Amino acid sequence: DVKVTQSSRYLVKRTGEKVFLECVQDMDHENMFWYRQDPGLGLRLIYFSYDVKMKEKGDIPEGYSVSREKKERFSLILESASTNQTSMYLCASSIRHWRGRGAFFGQGTRLTVV
Amino acid sequence: EDKVVQSPLSLVVHEGDTVTLNCSYEVTNFRSLLWYKQEKKAPTFLFMLTSSGIEKKSGRLSSILDKKELFSILNITATQTGDSAIYLCAVINNAGNMLTFGGGTRLMVKP
Numbered sequence: 514d515v516k517v518t519q520s521s522r523y524l525v526k527r528t529g530e531k532v533f534l535e536c537v538q539d540m541d542h543e544n545m546f547w548y549r550q551d552p553g554l555g556l557r558l559i560y561f562s563y564d565v566k567m568k569e570k571g572d573i574p575e576g577y578s579v580s581r582e583k584k585e586r587f588s589l590i591l592e593s594a595s596t597n598q599t600s601m602y603l604c605a606s607s608i609r610h611w612r613g614r615g616a617f618f619g620q621g622t623r624l625t626v627v
Numbered sequence: 628e629d630k631v632v633q634s635p636l637s638l639v640v641h642e643g644d645t646v647t648l649n650c651s652y653e654v655t656n657f658r659s660l661l662w663y664k665q666e667k668k669a670p671t672f673l674f675m676l677t678s679s680g681i682e683k684k685s686g687r688l689s690s691i692l693d694k695k696e697l698f699s700i701l702n703i704t705a706t707q708t709g710d711s712a713i714y715l716c717a718v719i720n721n722a723g724n725m726l727t728f729g730g731g732t733r734l735m736v737k738p
Contacts (some may be wrong), residue, residue: 517669531703540703544723546726548728552732553636554730555633555728555729555730555731556670556714556715556717556725556731557728558725558726559723561726568727572628572727574656603669603670605726607724607726614661615661615673615675616661616672616717616726617672617674618669618670618671619669620669621668621669621670
């Protein structure tokens with residue numbers, strides 16, 4: 514089975530801190546995604562990557578950056594955490610051309626910024 | 628800007644009822660539409676629909692896509708309390724590297 518692992522289930526950080534959320538997948542997937550999920554707003558795409566060192570902005574990239582130095586790992590970085598970044602963060606991966614399969618999600622990281 | 632809209636926002640039914648969840652989309656370069664079920668944790672994949680008019684089934688769940696009218700429905704028959712979840716619809720763009728989600732439908736099935 515595909516496994517997408519997010520490094521932390523729960524995180525509490527202070528305003529202004531630099532925060533790293535890590536995501537690792539073990540199925541050699543080309544595509545990786547970072548979403549945030551907020552009540553009433555669904556899943557919103559922050560960034561995605563379709564290859565090592567490649568990244569594209571999603572719908573809400575402001576305040577975030579990403580890094581993909583290795584194919585299996587996609588990191589989301591909050592340069593200076595703010596309270597409005599308190600949310601559930603979900604990482605996902607997929608093969609490049611999908612071929613009838615969906616994206617696979619990690620278990621999520623619930624981040625609270627105080 | 629790509630847009631995916633789900634309705635209703637939430638739904639409460641009793642066990643044994645049949646429900647229909649809706650997903651409409653406005654997407655440039657549409658490739659496929661996905662349905663996910665999300666309980667407490669990560670969304671789990673249900674269906675991928677690429678061709679219009681072909682129903683996909685898995686047990687009591689079924690789904691169909693209409694590419695002319697730009698929507699999909701997810702049907703659940705004989706609902707059970709274990710069907711209670713958020714159901715998410717998402718659309719893949721033609722390049723296959725962008726997945727846009729709708730806001731989800733929260734389904735609650737009462738015993």
